[in-house]
Amino acid sequence: MSEPVRSTRAAMLLRSFSVQATWNYRTLLGAGFAFVMLPVLRELYGRDRERLREAVARHSAVFNCHPYLVGVAAGAVARLEAEGADPRLIDRFKAAVRGSLGSLGDQLIWAGWRPVCALLALLLLLVGMPWWVVCGAFLIAYNAGHLAARIYAFRLGWEHGTGVAEKLRQPWVAEVQRRIATTGAFLLGVLLPLVAGGRTLALPHPVIAAAAAGLGLLVGLRFGNAVRTPVVLVLVAFVLVGLFMRWQ
Amino acid sequence: MIWLQVALLAGVIGLDSTAFPQVMISRPIVAGALTGLLFGRPAEGVMLGALLEVFHLATLPIGAARYPEAGTANVSGVAAYMFATPALDVPALFLAGVFALAWERIAGGSVVVLRRANERLIVDAAAVADPARLIERNHLLALVLDFLRGAIVTTVGALAGAALLLAFAPFWSLPESVVRSAIAVATTTLLAAALSVFGGWQERKRIFLLGLLCGTLLSLIA
Numbered sequence: 001m002s003e004p005v006r007s008t009r010a011a012m013l014l015r016s017f018s019v020q021a022t023w024n025y026r027t028l029l030g031a032g033f034a035f036v037m038l039p040v041l042r043e044l045y046g047r048d049r050e051r052l053r054e055a056v057a058r059h060s061a062v063f064n065c066h067p068y069l070v071g072v073a074a075g076a077v078a079r080l081e082a083e084g085a086d087p088r089l090i091d092r093f094k095a096a097v098r099g100s101l102g103s104l105g106d107q108l109i110w111a112g113w114r115p116v117c118a119l120l121a122l123l124l125l126l127v128g129m130p131w132w133v134v135c136g137a138f139l140i141a142y143n144a145g146h147l148a149a150r151i152y153a154f155r156l157g158w159e160h161g162t163g164v165a166e167k168l169r170q171p172w173v174a175e176v177q178r179r180i181a182t183t184g185a186f187l188l189g190v191l192l193p194l195v196a197g198g199r200t201l202a203l204p205h206p207v208i209a210a211a212a213a214g215l216g217l218l219v220g221l222r223f224g225n226a227v228r229t230p231v232v233l234v235l236v237a238f239v240l241v242g243l244f245m246r247w248q
Numbered sequence: 249m250i251w252l253q254v255a256l257l258a259g260v261i262g263l264d265s266t267a268f269p270q271v272m273i274s275r276p277i278v279a280g281a282l283t284g285l286l287f288g289r290p291a292e293g294v295m296l297g298a299l300l301e302v303f304h305l306a307t308l309p310i311g312a313a314r315y316p317e318a319g320t321a322n323v324s325g326v327a328a329y330m331f332a333t334p335a336l337d338v339p340a341l342f343l344a345g346v347f348a349l350a351w352e353r354i355a356g357g358s359v360v361v362l363r364r365a366n367e368r369l370i371v372d373a374a375a376v377a378d379p380a381r382l383i384e385r386n387h388l389l390a391l392v393l394d395f396l397r398g399a400i401v402t403t404v405g406a407l408a409g410a411a412l413l414l415a416f417a418p419f420w421s422l423p424e425s426v427v428r429s430a431i432a433v434a435t436t437t438l439l440a441a442a443l444s445v446f447g448g449w450q451e452r453k454r455i456f457l458l459g460l461l462c463g464t465l466l467s468l469i470a
Binding site for chain 1: 305440
């Protein structure tokens with residue numbers, strides 16, 4: 001195996017930050033994945049233009065996964081390419097991991113780490129922290145997880161190659177997911193009385209407002225994110241009522 | 249000059265939403281503070297950002313799903329509010345928030361248009377002499393297009409929002425106390441709704457109720 005040099009792997013990692021730039025409805029993340037793979041493909045096939053062209057064509061085909069975990073696939077595929085693996089094996093590997101990398105990233109990051117960090121920021125705001133503490137804490141906490149995920153994903157893919165799927169099925173992944181969800185649920189619970197209690201918003205009739213907010217809480221718990229559009233429509237109606245009353 | 253700064257910030261925030269580097273300066277709470285900072289009023293920017301953040305806790309940008317774009321719309325809302333009001337004005341802040349919630353649909357639509365445009369940047373590697381270089385060129389082009397998309401959609405939104413606020417806010421008659429109550433009820437509803445993201449009531453009721461207890465104690469002593 002001709003192992004890619006460290007700078008090539010670093011270039012792939014850096015490129016992975018923009019993997020979604022060419023996201024489209026035909027090849028999804030395909031073009032972005034090829035962009036990430038180019039440093040290693042150039043290193044491996046640079047002198048053989050035909051093989052480089054063939055490899056670029058393979059890696060620009062349809063592909064999709066969570067952007068932070070693209071390193072798992074890119075690292076593993078880089079290893080397979082360096083080992084001279086059969087292109088059909090590489091294509092099968094990519095097809096096999098894309099679904100699981102997508103759903104894992106969605107659960108861990110979009111539905112886990114990101115809302116937890118946002119809730120932490122909201123909590124800091126509600127207890128009276130200045131804006132720069134709120135934003136700074138959010139960005140530092142979120143990106144500590146973000147950068148760790150990207151670097152770990154790339155390293156995992158490179159070190160384990162096709163065995164990476166097995167690594168991602170290990171119990172600690174589910175445990176991390178559970179802990180993030182538990183933290184999120186706790187933070188939601190802490191935030192609700194601060195908003196509904198009326199002190200933060202300096203409500204003139206806190207008991208009435210708390211009762212109305214309590215009703216909102218039950219509606220939110222019962223219907224989940226399906227309440228989002230109705231709430232937006234109610235607020236729009238609220239704006240129109242305010243205008244209508246003045247003109248009356 | 250301020251509108252040019254807003255456009256540049258919006259371009260960067262539009263990029264951060266999806267294309268590069270997703271460090272989440274595009275989250276409403278950060279985008280709001282940064283926009284407010286341009287006008288010298290970051291505390292009000294972060295307040296409006298926090299309101300929109302609550303609306304987006306449970307919005308998941310999964311695969312080809314079409315979703316409203318919060319970051320750029322929040323820049324529009326905050327810039328419109330800052331332009332239309334000289335100091336903190338809760339009803340105007342609320343109106344700007346509702347405007348941003350509407351504008352994020354248009355911003356989200358612009359993402360769909362850009363993704364369709366990106367289809368034209370797909371390289372047929374078998375048909376070109378140097379597909380690697382073309383892929384890199386098109387990748388950079390896509391980044392530039394996304395930057396421009398964010399800048400244009402946001403600036404148009406900010407101007408439209410400012411015009412609407414200047415035209416209608418003086419005629420808006422609901423008292424500030426009612427507005428504050430509406431914000432409290434809406435945010436409570438959406439925060440409760442976000443529990444579904446963490447597994448829902450059945451799975452997380454114990455830890456959620458423990459949080460509720462801690463939050464109640466905190467609100468009593470705060």
